[in-house]
Every structure is written in structure tokens, then in C-alpha cells.
Amino acid sequence: MSGIPPFRVLRAKPLWIANGVITGVLALLFTVFYVGANIDPVDHMKDLPVGLVSADKGAAVGGKQVNLGAQISESITKSTVSGDKIDWKVMDEKEMKEELGKGKLYGALVVPADFTSSTVALTGSATTGTPARPTLTVLTNQSAGSVGSGLARTATTQAAENASLQVGKELKARGGSGQAKLPAAARVLLADPAAVTVKDGHPLDAHSGLGLTAFYYALVLVVCGMLSANVISGQVDHALGYTHNDMGPLRLHRPLIRATRVQTLAVAGTLMAGLSLVMGTLVMAGAVGLMGMDASHLPLLWLYSVCAIAVTGIGALTLLAVFGTPGMLVVTLVFIGMAVPTANATTPLQALPGFYRFLAEFEPLRQITGGIRAILYYDAQADAGLTRGWVMMAVGLAAAALFGLGVTGWYDRKGLHRIPAGTEPEETAAPA
Numbered sequence: 009m010s011g012i013p014p015f016r017v018l019r020a021k022p023l024w025i026a027n028g029v030i031t032g033v034l035a036l037l038f039t040v041f042y043v044g045a046n047i048d049p050v051d052h053m054k055d056l057p058v059g060l061v062s063a064d065k066g067a068a069v070g071g072k073q074v075n076l077g078a079q080i081s082e083s084i085t086k087s088t089v090s091g092d093k094i095d096w097k098v099m100d101e102k103e104m105k106e107e108l109g110k111g112k113l114y115g116a117l118v119v120p121a122d123f124t125s126s127t128v129a130l131t132g133s134a135t136t137g138t139p140a141r142p143t144l145t146v147l148t149n150q151s152a153g154s155v156g157s158g159l160a161r162t163a164t165t166q167a168a169e170n171a172s173l174q175v176g177k178e179l180k181a182r183g184g185s186g187q188a189k190l191p192a193a194a195r196v197l198l199a200d201p202a203a204v205t206v207k208d209g210h211p212l213d214a215h216s217g218l219g220l221t222a223f224y225y226a227l228v229l230v231v232c233g234m235l236s237a238n239v240i241s242g243q244v245d246h247a248l249g250y251t252h253n254d255m256g257p258l259r260l261h262r263p264l265i266r267a268t269r270v271q272t273l274a275v276a277g278t279l280m281a282g283l284s285l286v287m288g289t290l291v292m293a294g295a296v297g298l299m300g301m302d303a304s305h306l307p308l309l310w311l312y313s314v315c316a317i318a319v320t321g322i323g324a325l326t327l328l329a330v331f332g333t334p335g336m337l338v339v340t341l342v343f344i345g346m347a348v349p350t351a352n353a354t355t356p357l358q359a360l361p362g363f364y365r366f367l368a369e370f371e372p373l374r375q376i377t378g379g380i381r382a383i384l385y386y387d388a389q390a391d392a393g394l395t396r397g398w399v400m401m402a403v404g405l406a407a408a409a410l411f412g413l414g415v416t417g418w419y420d421r422k423g424l425h426r427i428p429a430g431t432e433p434e435e436t437a438a439p440a
Contacts, residue, residue: 054093059113116209234340234343
């Protein structure tokens, strides 16, 4: 045994430099991904989809047919107040409800069928009693994300208030000097005639975390996959005799079994696939059974959970097999660092800078969250994110298999084996 004190290694500059660079870069990257993505979502917002519905049937005014709802819709879509931040989707009520029920809209503004008739009636009723104000309804959609729904609510409410003021100007122009005889309160009402009400356009059950249970459930699946990959990778190496296994003060070691890198990855991937059945079952049992999370389509939720853990875990095992020890840092960045800000959950993709939107196209957490959201909130509709979730998981699994087996196979063909030179493996030994 060497008599050199262990703490003497702290004098080695390479030890400080290597670890300083790695930890420093990791800290910087997490800051950029997490903080950078959410510093100013309003400024970065572009084309946030919001529905615009005019059910107004119009009314006859002075022998002419007038439709204030159509005028409001036209003025909103042509307005430059919101710039390109809001993508106003003109549609009917049925289509609007369907789009809200698939998470494709963050909110909507609805002009009711009697808007024109109620507004015109103000000019006559204002002198005789308390008039019934016409209503513009702002619909929110927390199921699509609370931040996105809040952004849509702010923009839609502002548009509704501006529309009311515009209608007030038109009423004043039509009323002429006759409005000067009205009481002051009536004139104030006519200047801003519409009441703006806010309603939930797609109500969720009480135990849905205000629309965030899908994100947190998906995050649990991803974390289970990546952490179990780290555990399985180490345990497979121990079972094959490549590494020691420290259990408290005890160090266990098994006889070395010859295995190529491809074989090692295949063994770990098979173990991951099998254990995903256990983990997926326990995640759903814990969330739904123990914690009372609102959920339907339980068989589908179970299958999706198992597959999400398996694909995430196999992807993480691939990165560990290809990059070795630094692989866990790569896994953490791919599945957590870059994934959480781009999951389209806490902040909508339309409110992220362009670079983060690009990441969201392939980051696994976004795809898994979309599928879980469709199952939990949108009656498992295929085009509400479920189909994309399945397709992207299949693509991810195929990419992991091709990349992992391709690179480790190349390592094997180059003779970059893991067996130390001069070591004679015991091929007949089997792990306990």
C-alpha cells in the first residue's frame, strides 16, 4: 500500500481544472436552459393560438342590417395592437369547443348571438331604466397550460375591452346630438357598453393540479427512466464482473464474464424493458390510487406509462454506453436540463425564444407530456397529442437502438473492449 496521504491529490491542478470545467459548464447550461427560457415570455410570445367566435345574428337599425359582432371580429383580426403575439383563429362555436377540448387553443373570445340587438337596445332603454348590457365572453383553458391560458386571457380581455370602446364610438356616431339629453350614467354606459366576463372554456376535475398533473406525471416517468438506467447500467456491469459493488462498508465483486459492448447494452436494455412494467404500474398506482389524481382510460394510461419509462430508460442506457462516465451528465442535460423548459407545460412553446422551440420538436419530455395530457384531459383523442406521443416514442426508440448498437458495435469491431489486457474471463461463471 502506498504511504502517500490521500489529501495530497488536492494539490494536483488537473483534478481541479477538469472538475471545475465540467461543473462550471453544467451550472451555466442549466441556468441558460431554465432561467433563459422563462425570463420574458410576453416579449417572446408569437402566434399564441386564441379562438375568435362571433355568433351575433345582427339586428335592423334604421332600416339597415347591422352586425356588430362581425365588425368586432374584423377589427380584432386586423388590429396591430398585439402584433404577431396572438394568432386569432376565426371559427364557429362548435369548432371552438372542439379545439379547446384538444388543447389546441389557449383561450377564446365569444360574441353572443344577441350582441347587436342588446347593444342597440341600450340607446332606448338607457332613458327608461337600468339597461341590460351586452356581454363579451373570455374563455380560458388551463388544461393547455396555466401560463399560456393566463397570457391568452390577458390579450383576449384587452381585445374585448377595446372592442367595447369601439362599439361605444359607433353608438355615439349613430346617436348624434340626441345622446346629450341622456343622463350622465347612461352616456358613460353607452361609451363602453359591453360587459366582459371570464369563464373556464374547458373545465378540469378538481384533482388535476390546475392543468399541471399531466406535466408532473410525465416528468416522473422520465425521471424513473433516466435514474433507473443509471442503476441498471451499474448493476449489469457488476453482474458481469466489470465493476465492484459497494454496499455500505462491504465491497462485492463477481467473476468476470466475457461480454461485448453490444451484448452489455442488449442485456441492460432487456432488463430496462422488463422493469418498466413494474415502474409504470407503481407510478400509476401511486398517482391515481394513493394520491387520488383524476384520471380516466386507465389501461391506456398504464400502457403509455410503461412505454414512456422503457423508451426513456433505453435512451439513457444508450448514452451511458456510448459516452461512458460522462454519459450521465449528457443524460441529465437531455432528459432534464433541456427538457423541462421545453415541455410545453409551464410555459407555452409560443412564448419561448426560437432556440427552445427548436429543442421542443424532439425533446422527449414534451412528447410524453402531450400524450399524458391527451389521456388525462382530452378523452384520449388521437389528435390532441396522443398520436404524436406514440410516434415520437417509436422514433426515439428506433434512434436509440440504431445509435447505441451502431456505436458500441463500432467500438467492438475496433477492438475497444472493456476487458483489461491480460485478464482471463471466466466464461462459465454466472451472476447470482
